[in-house]
Amino acid sequence: xxxxxxxxxxxxLLFIGHLNSSDFKTYNILFIDISNDKRYTEWGIHPVDIxxxxxxxxRPLEGAKLAxxxxxxIERITKTKFFLEHKRLDNxxxxxxxxxxxxxxxxxxxxxDIKINDINNxxxxxxxxxxxxxxxxxxxxxxxxxxxxxxxxxxTFPSNLMLTDSLAQYLVKKKWNKTLLLxxxxxxxxxxxxxxxxxxxxxxxxxxxxxxxxxxxxxxVRDKNNLSYLxxxxxxxxxxxxxxxxxxxxxxxxxxxxxxxxxxxxxxKAHAWHWSYLRHGAPQLNGRxxxxxxxxxxxxxxxxxxxxxxxxxxxMRVQSNENNKIFDYLKSNNLQIDGSKGISLNFRSSTNQxxxxxxxxxxxxxxxxxxxxxxFQNSDNNLDTIGISIKDTKCVGGD
Amino acid sequence: xKNIRIKTIFLIICIFLSSHIKAEYFFVSNENSDTxxxxxxxxxxxxxxxxxxxxxxxxxxSLDKELLYVVVSEENHIAVISLKKLEVIEFLETGDDPxxxxxxxxxxxxxxxxxxxxxxxxxxxxxxxxxxxxxxxGVEPEGVNFSPNGKYIYVTxxxxxxxxxxxxxxxEVENEILVxxxxxxxxxxxxxxxxxxxxxxxxxxxxxxTKTQKVSxxxxxxxxxxxxQNITPVDFAYSNKNKKxxxxxxxxxxVAIVDVETYNIEKYILAGSRVWGAALTADEKELIVTNGNSxxxxxxxxxxxxxxxxxxxxxxxxxxRVLK
Numbered sequence: 001x002x003x004x005x006x007x008x009x010x011x012x013l014l015f016i017g018h019l020n021s022s023d024f025k026t027y028n029i030l031f032i033d034i035s036n037d038k039r040y041t042e043w044g045i046h047p048v049d050i051x052x053x054x055x056x057x058x059r060p061l062e063g064a065k066l067a068x069x070x071x072x073x074i075e076r077i078t079k080t081k082f083f084l085e086h087k088r089l090d091n092x093x094x095x096x097x098x099x100x101x102x103x104x105x106x107x108x109x110x111x112x113d114i115k116i117n118d119i120n121n122x123x124x125x126x127x128x129x130x131x132x133x134x135x136x137x138x139x140x141x142x143x144x145x146x147x148x149x150x151x152x153x154x155x156t157f158p159s160n161l162m163l164t165d166s167l168a169q170y171l172v173k174k175k176w177n178k179t180l181l182l183x184x185x186x187x188x189x190x191x192x193x194x195x196x197x198x199x200x201x202x203x204x205x206x207x208x209x210x211x212x213x214x215x216x217x218x219x220x221v222r223d224k225n226n227l228s229y230l231x232x233x234x235x236x237x238x239x240x241x242x243x244x245x246x247x248x249x250x251x252x253x254x255x256x257x258x259x260x261x262x263x264x265x266x267x268x269k270a271h272a273w274h275w276s277y278l279r280h281g282a283p284q285l286n287g288r289x290x291x292x293x294x295x296x297x298x299x300x301x302x303x304x305x306x307x308x309x310x311x312x313x314x315x316m317r318v319q320s321n322e323n324n325k326i327f328d329y330l331k332s333n334n335l336q337i338d339g340s341k342g343i344s345l346n347f348r349s350s351t352n353q354x355x356x357x358x359x360x361x362x363x364x365x366x367x368x369x370x371x372x373x374x375x376f377q378n379s380d381n382n383l384d385t386i387g388i389s390i391k392d393t394k395c396v397g398g399d
Numbered sequence: 400x401k402n403i404r405i406k407t408i409f410l411i412i413c414i415f416l417s418s419h420i421k422a423e424y425f426f427v428s429n430e431n432s433d434t435x436x437x438x439x440x441x442x443x444x445x446x447x448x449x450x451x452x453x454x455x456x457x458x459x460x461s462l463d464k465e466l467l468y469v470v471v472s473e474e475n476h477i478a479v480i481s482l483k484k485l486e487v488i489e490f491l492e493t494g495d496d497p498x499x500x501x502x503x504x505x506x507x508x509x510x511x512x513x514x515x516x517x518x519x520x521x522x523x524x525x526x527x528x529x530x531x532x533x534x535x536x537g538v539e540p541e542g543v544n545f546s547p548n549g550k551y552i553y554v555t556x557x558x559x560x561x562x563x564x565x566x567x568x569x570x571e572v573e574n575e576i577l578v579x580x581x582x583x584x585x586x587x588x589x590x591x592x593x594x595x596x597x598x599x600x601x602x603x604x605x606x607x608x609t610k611t612q613k614v615s616x617x618x619x620x621x622x623x624x625x626x627x628q629n630i631t632p633v634d635f636a637y638s639n640k641n642k643k644x645x646x647x648x649x650x651x652x653x654v655a656i657v658d659v660e661t662y663n664i665e666k667y668i669l670a671g672s673r674v675w676g677a678a679l680t681a682d683e684k685e686l687i688v689t690n691g692n693s694x695x696x697x698x699x700x701x702x703x704x705x706x707x708x709x710x711x712x713x714x715x716x717x718x719x720r721v722l723k
Binding site: 039070281287383 | 417473514515535537538556558559560575577601628629632
């Protein structure tokens with residue numbers, strides 16, 4: 001008799017367990033970054049903060065954490081529980097090895113917060129993980145958009161060309177389109193200046209010259225470190241500084257030989273996100289981020305947040321959490337994600353780049369303009385005049 | 400001679416009477432100048448500007464039309480304005496960042512959305528205090544409506560693209576319905592048979608059948624010469640008399656007129672920049688809308704179906720309410 005009751009009890013327990021597990025499915029997301037990533041440990045830190053206790057690495061992992069918090073509030077509709085796992089690896093090679101070794105079933109999605117050094121090699125690895133959805137959430141390299149061409153790889157961080165196109169549109173609108181370039185010593189600085197040169201051609205900005213700066217006080221190379229030399233003579237109306245490190249560019253505004261607007265790494269900057277944006281639900285998003293992470297939200301935080309949001313939005317709409325259906329939905333023009341930047345966003349199916357508004361912000365921390373500017377918008381899509389279009393890619397298919 | 404005397408007396412009586420008939424006002428909350436503009440319904444002239452403090456947004460009249468409730472978002476309360484004195488007489492605590500609210504049909508409860516904290520706060524209007532805070536209501540809840548029978552509260556959740564239905568007996572979430580993207584506001588139509596929801600990022604309205612609690616219809620707006628992405632519906636005004644729903648279309652700068660029987664979009668009327676708040680006049684012959692980006696209101700003649708005039712008010716006018 002006792003055994004029977006026990007059996008019945010066990011049966012009930014099993015039944016309840018079954019009910020719970022069938023109510024909610026799980027979706028596992030991995031966030032990968034590396035410990036000594038100079039983008040967070042060195043670049044962009046204000047010289048004053050280097051000596052300050054307030055110095056804090058602004059890792060976009062915190063944007064992903066907020067997105068996971070947000071998914072908890074849509075569980076009723078997605079019937080999905082999202083889990084975030086974080087792996088901080090030693091270096092780029094370790095990431096490659098790690099990705100190489102994971103199984104196709106280990107995770108549903110992986111957010112990559114790394115600079116992709118070797119696109120072809122990365123492509124070979126990710127290609128084999130065809131069931132996993134990958135997001136590039138922090139690397140603006142244009143080549144990733146033109147060469148990756150994978151069904152399961154998406155970019156939520158804007159490409160360099162999207163950012164420089166945005167600046168070029170603004171210069172043309174203001175008729176400040178005679179530009180002097182100041183390019184820094186790093187590979188990334190050159191990439192940004194090169195992107196700007198493309199944008200200049202596209203929108204009609206005249207590049208009057210390019211000077212290369214170094215960030216030191218050596219009097220022997222003052223033609224490279226002194227703004228009086230770097231900005232002398234030429235007839236320019238604007239100066240673009242490409243300086244990912246960010247220290248040199250701080251001194252450029254208000255210090256050019258001819259009165260001029262400064263854009264790029266200081267002065268008027270192009271961002272995916274800025275904490276000063278006050279419209280379209282941005283204050284609410286910023287508020288949630290600040291309360292969770294005790295700092296202000298930056299572009300890569302936003303890109304990590306919107307990557308997870310685009311997954312949860314897809315699951316909500318296709319009413320399934322199978323990755324195959326999610327891939328199709330992400331690629332379709334039906335996707336409409338609210339990125340708290342005004343109009344709805346979706347992915348270009350050629351480059352798998354998230355179409356998005358770019359915010360141009362002043363050094364007073366104010367959103368001066370939202371790009372694409374109305375004057376440049378085409379008839380197809382409000383967000384299509386900035387960035388890489390299909391004809392610039394090596395990818396096959398798409399629109 | 401006698402005739403003239405009678406006429407004069409009559410005229411005097413008339414003047415005397417008219418000055419004692421309660422003037423009809425309408426009210427506009429100005430989000431960024433922290434004021435409410437009071438205007439005369441008849442000549443649309445500004446009568447008074449009431450200071451409210453940080454960020455006044457949604458407004459509603461008490462059932463007896465003696466009071467106007469105004470959420471003051473940055474001060475975390477509702478300011479209560481006496482319509483006789485046209486000044487703030489008291490405050491009701493609401494929790495953080497209140498945005499939109501509604502009063503229960505019996506006048507006993509206020510339900511207000513707290514957009515930043517993702518909560519819905521319930522206030523007992525008799526005791527004048529908070530008695531419940533509901534937390535499980537999505538991300539960035541905004542629109543709040545009591546069903547006309549008082550049995551449910553419908554909340555639009557912008558961040559989760561859904562309508563959350565709360566039972567007013569248990570205060571439990573009874574259902575959640577997926578609608579379009581970024582649902583901003585809702586309105587009960589046909590005495591509660593339908594609940595219309597504005598999907599700001601889809602340029603559409605979802606209609607929920609309140610009996611089945613399912614989306615029964617979607618109305619998609621499209622205006623020649625305006626990109627679909629700029630059509631961002633926000634607020635509603637519903638005229639039972641005209642059998643029409645008026646929908647403000649945000650960045651499209653137009654108001655759509657939709658027939659509630661045929662669901663046809665009958666006309667798009669040009670208003671100001673980022674048109675959002677809407678209210679009908681007492682006779683339902685005019686529609687007043689607030690233009691968030693041009694700091695003015697537009698008055699639309701519903702017979703001729705054109706904007707007849709506009710009046711400059713404060714900065715970022717949010718909501719308009721007409722005393723009927």
